[in-house]
Amino acid sequence: EEDEEETYYTKDLPDHACRYCGIHDPSAVVLCNTTKKWFCNGRGNTSGSHIINHLVRAKCKEVTLHRDSPVGETALECYNCGCRNVFLLGFIPAKVDSVVVLLCRQPCATQSNLKDMNWDPSQWQPLIQDRCFLGWLVKVPSEQEQLRARQISAAQINRLEELWKNNANATLEDLEKPGADEEPASVMLRYEDAYTYQNIFGPLVKMEADYDRRTKENQNQSNISVRWDIGLNRKTRAFFNFPKKEDLKLMQGDELRLRYLGDLQEPWSGVGHVVKIPDNYGDEICVELKSNAKVPVNCITNFVVDFVWKSTSFDRMQSALKTLAVDETAVSSYLYHKLLGHEVENMVIKSSLPKRFSAPYLPELNHSQVSAVRTVLTRPLSLIQGPPGTGKTVTSASVVYHLAKQGLGQVLVCAPSNIAVDQLTEKIHRTGLKVVRLSAKSREAIDSPVSFLTLHKQVRNMEGNEEQQKLQALKEEIGELSSADEKRFRTLKRNNERELLQNADVICCTCVGAGDPRLARFRFRAVLIDESTQATEPECLIPIVLGCKQAILVGDHCQLGPVVMCKKAANAGLSQSLFERLVVLGIRPIRLQVQYRMHPALSAFPSNIFYEGSLQNGVSASDRINKAVEFPWPQHDKPMFFYATSGQEEISSSGTSFLNRTEASNVEKITTCFLRAGVKPEQIGIITPYEGQRAFIVQYMQYSGPLNIKLYQEVEIASVDAFQGREKDYIILSCVRANDHQGIGFLNDPRRLNVALTRCRFGVIIVGNPKVLSRHPLWNHLLTYYKEQKVLVEGPLNNLKESLIQFSKPRKLVN
Amino acid sequence: DTVTVLTGGPKLIKCDEDDDFTSEFDKMLSDSVQQRNVDTIKVPQQDIAIPAQARPRPKKMTFDIFSPDDEDDNEEEEQAESVNFVLMMRRGNKQHYHEFEVPKSSELAANLRNREKLELAE
Ligand SMILES: [Zn+2]
Ligand SMILES: [Zn+2]
Ligand SMILES: [Zn+2]
Numbered sequence: 001e002e003d004e005e006e007t008y009y010t011k012d013l014p015d016h017a018c019r020y021c022g023i024h025d026p027s028a029v030v031l032c033n034t035t036k037k038w039f040c041n042g043r044g045n046t047s048g049s050h051i052i053n054h055l056v057r058a059k060c061k062e063v064t065l066h067r068d069s070p071v072g073e074t075a076l077e078c079y080n081c082g083c084r085n086v087f088l089l090g091f092i093p094a095k096v097d098s099v100v101v102l103l104c105r106q107p108c109a110t111q112s113n114l115k116d117m118n119w120d121p122s123q124w125q126p127l128i129q130d131r132c133f134l135g136w137l138v139k140v141p142s143e144q145e146q147l148r149a150r151q152i153s154a155a156q157i158n159r160l161e162e163l164w165k166n167n168a169n170a171t172l173e174d175l176e177k178p179g180a181d182e183e184p185a186s187v188m189l190r191y192e193d194a195y196t197y198q199n200i201f202g203p204l205v206k207m208e209a210d211y212d213r214r215t216k217e218n219q220n221q222s223n224i225s226v227r228w229d230i231g232l233n234r235k236t237r238a239f240f241n242f243p244k245k246e247d248l249k250l251m252q253g254d255e256l257r258l259r260y261l262g263d264l265q266e267p268w269s270g271v272g273h274v275v276k277i278p279d280n281y282g283d284e285i286c287v288e289l290k291s292n293a294k295v296p297v298n299c300i301t302n303f304v305v306d307f308v309w310k311s312t313s314f315d316r317m318q319s320a321l322k323t324l325a326v327d328e329t330a331v332s333s334y335l336y337h338k339l340l341g342h343e344v345e346n347m348v349i350k351s352s353l354p355k356r357f358s359a360p361y362l363p364e365l366n367h368s369q370v371s372a373v374r375t376v377l378t379r380p381l382s383l384i385q386g387p388p389g390t391g392k393t394v395t396s397a398s399v400v401y402h403l404a405k406q407g408l409g410q411v412l413v414c415a416p417s418n419i420a421v422d423q424l425t426e427k428i429h430r431t432g433l434k435v436v437r438l439s440a441k442s443r444e445a446i447d448s449p450v451s452f453l454t455l456h457k458q459v460r461n462m463e464g465n466e467e468q469q470k471l472q473a474l475k476e477e478i479g480e481l482s483s484a485d486e487k488r489f490r491t492l493k494r495n496n497e498r499e500l501l502q503n504a505d506v507i508c509c510t511c512v513g514a515g516d517p518r519l520a521r522f523r524f525r526a527v528l529i530d531e532s533t534q535a536t537e538p539e540c541l542i543p544i545v546l547g548c549k550q551a552i553l554v555g556d557h558c559q560l561g562p563v564v565m566c567k568k569a570a571n572a573g574l575s576q577s578l579f580e581r582l583v584v585l586g587i588r589p590i591r592l593q594v595q596y597r598m599h600p601a602l603s604a605f606p607s608n609i610f611y612e613g614s615l616q617n618g619v620s621a622s623d624r625i626n627k628a629v630e631f632p633w634p635q636h637d638k639p640m641f642f643y644a645t646s647g648q649e650e651i652s653s654s655g656t657s658f659l660n661r662t663e664a665s666n667v668e669k670i671t672t673c674f675l676r677a678g679v680k681p682e683q684i685g686i687i688t689p690y691e692g693q694r695a696f697i698v699q700y701m702q703y704s705g706p707l708n709i710k711l712y713q714e715v716e717i718a719s720v721d722a723f724q725g726r727e728k729d730y731i732i733l734s735c736v737r738a739n740d741h742q743g744i745g746f747l748n749d750p751r752r753l754n755v756a757l758t759r760c761r762f763g764v765i766i767v768g769n770p771k772v773l774s775r776h777p778l779w780n781h782l783l784t785y786y787k788e789q790k791v792l793v794e795g796p797l798n799n800l801k802e803s804l805i806q807f808s809k810p811r812k813l814v815n
Numbered sequence: 816d817t818v819t820v821l822t823g824g825p826k827l828i829k830c831d832e833d834d835d836f837t838s839e840f841d842k843m844l845s846d847s848v849q850q851r852n853v854d855t856i857k858v859p860q861q862d863i864a865i866p867a868q869a870r871p872r873p874k875k876m877t878f879d880i881f882s883p884d885d886e887d888d889n890e891e892e893e894q895a896e897s898v899n900f901v902l903m904m905r906r907g908n909k910q911h912y913h914e915f916e917v918p919k920s921s922e923l924a925a926n927l928r929n930r931e932k933l934e935l936a937e
Contacts, residue, residue: 045828047837056840061847071902071913079863079905087847091902096934098927099865101903106851118865123926131840136900136915136923146825154832696849 016066018042020050020157020172021149026068028139033062033075033084035168041133042141046154048131049140053154057161061085065138076127076137078104086133090126094118102127165214187537187573189584190341194325197340201321201538204574209314211566215249216307224303226258227284228295231275233445234476236289236297238272240305250277253442255308256287262302268294271308273442280698280713288445293480316515317538323545330545334380339544339578341585349378349550351406359401359431362394366618368593369395375590376552377402383579384554385589387611388758389597389727396530396554397427403526403550404433404505412524413508414543416535416562418443420725424530425450425508436500438509438516453508455518459496468492511535514543523547530554531725533577536562540578553579557589558610559755560724597727597761599624601638605785609778610754624762626729629677631763634793634800639763641791642783643670644770644803664693664700666767667734669797671715674730675707681714685728687756689719693736720756731760735768750778770805780810865903866910898924 016031017024018040029038030051035058039051046053055061062084067073077084083104091100092109095118103109109124127134141149152160156175163170184203191197227239238258252274259269276286289295323330324339337344357370365373369391376382376399384399386392396413403411413428415421418439425437426449437453444456451457459465460472471489475481481489497518501507509516511529527548532540533555539562544551557580564570583589591611595603596618607615621637634641645666667686674684688694694717701712716728733756757764770792773779784807786792793800827833897916900923904911917923 042825043827044825047827047833048840052840053836056836056843059843061843070915071904072911074904074911077905079903082905085847087844088851093900093923093927093930094865095930097865098898098900099903100900100923101863104851106848119863120930131837136917137902143825151825153828154830154836158832158835693849696852699852 018050018149020044020053020152020160021146023050023141023145023149025139025141025145026066027070028141028145029066029069030133030138031064031066032058032060033064034058034060035164038066040141040149041135041138042146042149043132044146044149044152046157049133050157051133051138052128052131053157054161055086057158058164061087069138071137076102078102078108080104080108083108086127090124092119092121092124095120166210184568184572187576187581188341189581192340194321194336194340198321198325201574202318204569204572205314205317205321205536205538207569208564208566208574209311211569212314213309213311215565216254216309219249220304220306222261222304223301224258224305225301226303227300228297231288231445234292235445236292236295237275238287238289239284240287240303241283242285242305250274250285252277252446253440255310255442257306257308258287258289259304259306260296260299260302261304262299264299265296268296270295273445275445280715280717291480313512313539316512316542317536319515320541320545321538324541327545329547331547331551332380332549335544335548335551338381338582338587341581347380349380351377353377354402354405357398357402359398361430361432362397362401362427363391365395365398366391366594368591369398372590372592373398373402380550381582381587382552383582383587383589384552385556385558385591386554387556387558387592387595387615388606388755389595389603390592390615391594391596392554392556392592393423393427393530395592396424396528396552397431399552400424400428400506400528401431401433403528409525410504410522411506412514412522412527412543412546413506413530414511414514414527415530415532416511416539417531417725418448418510420531421508421510421513422448422450423725425453428506428508429453433505434503435506435508436504438501438507438513438518440510440513440516455497455500458500459493462496462500465492465496468496511539511542514546519546526550526552528552528554533557533579534560534562534724535577536564536574537576537578537581553582555579557583558751560721560749560751563721594618598758599639599762601789602640602760602764603758605782606754606758609781610750626679626762629674629679629762631673631677632797632800633763634791634802635789638789638791640786640789641765641793641800642770642786643765643767643800644792644794644805645767646769646771661700663734663736663767664697665704667697667732668701668705670732670765670767671701671712672705672707673797675711679730681711682716683729683762684715684732685723685730685759686715686717686732686734687720687723687759688717688734689736693734694718697734720752723759724755727759727761729760729762731756731764733757733764733766733768735766735773753778753782770803770807774807777811780807783807784810863903898927 013022014024016026016029016038018029019037021040021042021044023029023040023042028042029040031038032054037054039054041049041051043049051063062075063086064073064075065071075084076086076089078089079101080103088104088106089102090105090109091102093100101119103124105124105126109121127137132140150172152172156172159175160170160172163174184207185200187200221242223243224240229237229239231237254274255271256274257269257271260267270289270291272287272289274285275288276284278285331339334344334347353374357373358365372384372395376384384395386395400411400413413424415424421437425435429435429450435453436455436458437450438455460469468489471481471485475489501518501522524546525548527543529535529540529543532553555577557577561575561577564575591614593614594616600617600621603615603617607613625639633639643666645663671684671686675681686697688697697717702709705712770783774783783792787807790802792803794803795801897918899914899916902913902915904913
């Protein structure tokens with residue numbers, strides 16, 4: 001009896017109880033196949049049932065019914081093809097019998113696929129309706145049951161799902177425990193010392209690293225078919241497709257592990273670097289294997305791909321934070337105090353200024369650029385703000401040229417992205433300076449316009465390096481060297497690399513690359529960081545702590561900031577750049593003021609809204625009108641318009657409407673019109689906020705566009721972020737899913753809009769729904785401006801008419 | 816044992832997290848659909864026959880389109896209120912069937928009735 005009482009009090013909920021609310025009626029709960037957790041089909045106080053809340057928040061898609069439910073233990077799947085994605089599953093009824101069958105929406109339920117006379121495909125309906133499973137499939141718990149159950153809010157659900165990412169067994173109670181869900185300490189404006197600084201940033205970097213590891217490791221994919229090939233360097237290359245591409249976050253240089261699971265040969269696994277990712281030309285991913293040994297080139301199916309997560313970049317940030325704290329020679333004491341936000345007496349660097357500020361073989365500098373170069377050379381710490389098209393790269397290269405010519409030591413030049421580093425490397429090389437581009441070992445196989453300046457290429461072509469070259473050739477021929485030869489080869493290579501690095505005037509690498517062990521013993525008095533507003537503080541610190549006495553941060557805090565994936569770390573301030581903090585601390589950036597990119601009509605709005613109207617035009621309207629291109633601009637002197645497209649703000653919950661079709665079709669029509677007018681495809685850029693939409697437009701244009709498929713393939717379609725720092729002659733901006741629930745910052749972030757509007761030289765077209773967009777104050781301004789300019793239009797492209805839509809008066813914007 | 820909680824049933828509480836959920840839901844839905852359009856999936860174009868055993872047992876057949884609704888036999892009161900359907904599913908390679916009830920007023924039932932009438936008219 002006592003035992004009974006004991007068990008009575010300790011009675012636990014059964015395994016199949018809803019992990020949110022505890023409801024455990026077997027016919028009302030469903031198992032998530034991925035996380036093996038049960039959830040009920042009641043919505044409590046949220047907009048969807050608990051199981052749907054979970055699937056969406058944890059990005060899961062497959063479920064199984066309970067064995068004691070009326071249907072029995074069954075994984076929901078398409079009767080015809082076995083697809084288990086519940087977001088695609090639905091049912092169709094038989095024509096005359098009271099029988100229904102589960103079928104996926106596409107392709108199995110489409111008319112053409114269903115030849116059978118018994119079924120009526122027009123009656124297809126999704127299994128999830130109103131964000132809840134159909135009641136006849138999974139019972140919806142009664143109101144009574146729901147009120148008796150644990151009441152859990154959407155906010156709690158959210159936090160619980162976050163906890164599960166670290167600890168799959170966490171419960172709602174754990175949410176209340178101290179520390180489980182604590183917010184990290186936020187960044188500050190000023191820091192007492194570098195230890196405080198490290199204590200704030202260290203945990204944020206760790207959070208971001210953990211987040212990154214989790215998302216990367218979740219990308220593992222099975223059932224992969226591989227196509228084998230040999231690269232020019234005789235290394236084995238594996239080509240394959242990922243079946244699940246939605247959440248793919250792969251970059252060139254990432255490391256993947258390929259495993260063979262079949263039984264045609266013994267188990268095998270090999271590691272390699274990604275050298276190609278999906279693009280307009282194809283969805284294939286290519287991995288170059290590190291070793292050719294025992295690769296099962298005769299097998300093509302039954303492979304698994306795992307992501308090999310590397311902590312390198314985060315380790316280097318942590319190490320830079322530590323160096324700043326413990327090594328007094330990491331930076332000059334002036335910089336030390338300035339970086340920490342202390343008040344310091346101004347300091348001037350006494351150096352003989354050059355007579356000419358322009359650098360050889362680079363464009364002549366304008367007034368504001370000259371003044372920037374002059375000021376920078378005399379200051380130990382300066383910020384250069386380069387709005388779009390103002391010649392930031394040329395100015396930076398000119399600064400670097402003069403710094404190097406002062407003879408005070410080598411200059412280190414960095415940027416967060418490889419593209420930005422390459423662009424700057426090319427300009428600096430043109431001035432005649434000796435430049436070495438140091439790239440990560442994992443990226444050596446990736447081609448770039450400055451490949452010939454990379455350390456690994458230069459070391460191969462080095463004079464007086466015959467022995468190393470011989471060994472290299474041997475290695476490539478046989479695949480491997482004897483251990484003695486290998487040792488010798490490495491020593492030679494290391495010494496030669498050091499020699500090249502030591503003899504360079506300038507070394508260029510990414511910020512993270514500055515933490516490369518090959519630079520460990522180098523000291524750089526002067527460091528220039530381009531696009532520094534796109535780097536996190538710890539990232540920016542990596543090049544700075546190599547002995548810096550003069551730091552130049554270039555960027556534009558009115559354009560996109562650093563990408564921080566972990567929301568918590570971002571909210572705590574990791575997404576604020578060092579540049580921005582220094583601006584807030586009162587260091588005035590030197591602003592470049594003449595823009596050479598956009599037609600004056602295109603620069604007016606960004607200048608007024610984002611740069612207090614300070615942008616001047618270095619190009620005239622006639623420089624930016626292409627007379628040969630006949631395009632139906634609604635106002636002939638303004639190469640811009642807003643193409644009002646309505647009726648697709650939101651995809652309906654039933655999933656039966658294709659919201660992207662109309663917009664993709666308009667984008668295709670505009671593109672075709674440009675191509676017909678003689679614009680080359682590489683002159684056109686299409687900006688769209690979502691990866692799903694990008695893929696859709698790519699496909700749509702290639703299948704539905706009337707012109708040669710190759711033309712459409714060469715049109716670049718990417719996110720705003722991918723276009724930052726670059727330009728195109730014509731930009732088509734597709735706003736896509738502007739709806740009231742827009743959780744993603746695409747439309748709300750003024751910096752992203754700034755970037756989107758300032759990529760174009762000759763013309764810009766915005767496709768979107770003006771009615772919905774005008775609810776955002778910033779977009780209201782934009783739309784009102786376009787309306788005033790009589791370029792808010794609708795109708796067919798060959799007969800555009802001014803739209804009569806009215807907006808409320810724009811509110812005053814506060815920055 | 817039934818109590819009526821005076822506050823009524825569970826009520827929707829609007830908040831940012833819930834808004835995020837609804838827009839993420841839309842995104843997952845459209846991404847799934849778009850992915851399907853992009854992938855060219857080859858599936859067998861097969862007839863899906865309705866085997867005899869998949870039909871609801873005649874005893875439970877509740878539609879009698881020849882007799883008006885109010886002339887239902889009094890064997891079971893609830894017969895007038897609900898209709899039995901059969902769901903055809905696959906468990907691995909095996910087909911199985913599951914009977915379920917839907918209210919006669921439901922869309923599913925109404926549609927079937929309409930189709931039966933049409934069929935008969937032809
Ligand atoms: Zn629940
Ligand atoms: Zn799950
Ligand atoms: Zn299917």
